[in-house]
Amino acid sequence: MTGFGKAVLQLPTKKITIEVKSLNSKNLDLNARIPSQYREKELAMRNTIAKTLQRGKVDFGLYVEVTAEETSTQVNAAVVKNYMEQLRAIHSGADMELMKMAVKMPDALKVEREEIDEKEYKAITDALATALVEIEKYREDEGKVLEEDFIKRIEKIAELLEKVIAIDPERIDAVRERLRKGIADLKEAVDENRFEQELVYYIEKFDITEEKVRLNNHLEYFTSTLNSDDSNGKKLGFITQEIGREINTIGSKSNYAPMQQLVVQMKDELEKIKEQLLNVL
Template sequence: MTRSMTAFANCSDEQDWGTCVWEIRSVNHRYLDIQIKLPEELRSIENNIRNRFASHVKRGKLECVLRCKPSQNQQTEICVNEDYASAIIRACTSISKTLHQPSEMNAIEVLKWPGVVEASQVDFTQLARGALNLFDSALESLCETRQSEGVRLQQMLEERLLAMRQIVKGERQRRPQIVQQTRDKLIKKLEALNASYDKDRFEQEMVYLAQKMDVDEELDRLESHFTEIEDIFKRDEPVGRRLDFIMQEFNREANTLGAKSTDIETTQASVELKVLVEQMREQVQNIE
């Protein structure tokens, strides 16, 4: 089963503990490259996220971003250091007794004093747990997108594979005709020159020329690669690298077919094969 390396997933959730939004982008890459951006308060879940990625994705460059906001109930709680505030009030009262015209002290001034109001301690435990649960949903959505895109890529590859099969089949059927055409062409040239020739030697040269023109081995290898690709499509594992290697083999055989060509039809067949191989190779780059 083929899976694409290109996908996107976005999941958000709002609960009593706060709001979380996950965004995951996946593009093609030779290896597995994971980039994670988390709030500093939730850095503790990074290794957990990497492990979950590794268990579901084998290749691709992944960019993962988490945006979180704790609930207002936690953020608006005010913690006052009452002991410290009482000490300040006592000190101000004592000093006021020594002043001729002391000014009145109010609660706002006491709260403004550094250290009286302490930052509220937000409990990020529930937020981290909720973020991980939401991440599982985002990862599932990403994998579903990669799989559906992989199915579409496989269909495109199968269409081009069928076209290549037709070309190879046509070339195999034409081989006897090509040898006969080459033989007739040489005989006509000799007759046009009114030159006498040794028929035995001519047959020997025809055998040598037929060997140079023989592409049965290349056509056999192409058909072998067709069968291998069909087998690869059935595997439940990453197959992108293996397909990329077969694309190189396809291109090599198509080049050899063109190099041995002695007629325009074979040359055109070689070009058509290379065009199809290039189209397939571009799609294979996106397969995991």
């Protein structure tokens, strides 16, 4: 599911901003942007995020803004002077111009590695937890919207199934009449008893009683699973496969245009459910 969480941590000498963004994905794909001085803690923070979010294309950013006058980056004076001497040997420019070129050379600046203070890291982990709470709330809100959409579409399929059940006797009569008309067009005398036996056998091939019962059970099972407390995205996916199988069988057996139209509508609702299920854990 999509989501966004942010936390800002103000320390005496720096401001640290933590952002966590999530997009839909079947697996966990975590991309982290962390300053070099915090790299040793990256794995621990990754594990915390993975344990909480479980799935999604996740971007994690930790940004540091120095607010004090002190800085860990210093000019490497000896290296800069050496560069200037070398440049002066090949170019008779002013010292200021030579310095501008020298400071752009490799190793002109040196960064003193800072050890991570445990209190600072504890504050960072607390801020990360706050950001994850925000993103989880975002996901829960989206999940409630999806739940309402699933319920609405399952109820729509159930309504269409009721219409299928209502016109089923009409369908059988239509099939029976079509067969009788075909025999009448042959203008041949037939044994009525034998014809009725063959007719019963033929119509049994189009009977959808079992499919109607199973489809109704699958719809009820989908709803009860949706209301359970477990992480059930994959389970719901399996149930929709079974729902689709029953709908397809009803469509292949219907042999009746009004019923086939209802089947098409059920398939349309089911496809919309399948698309949204990709967002559910």
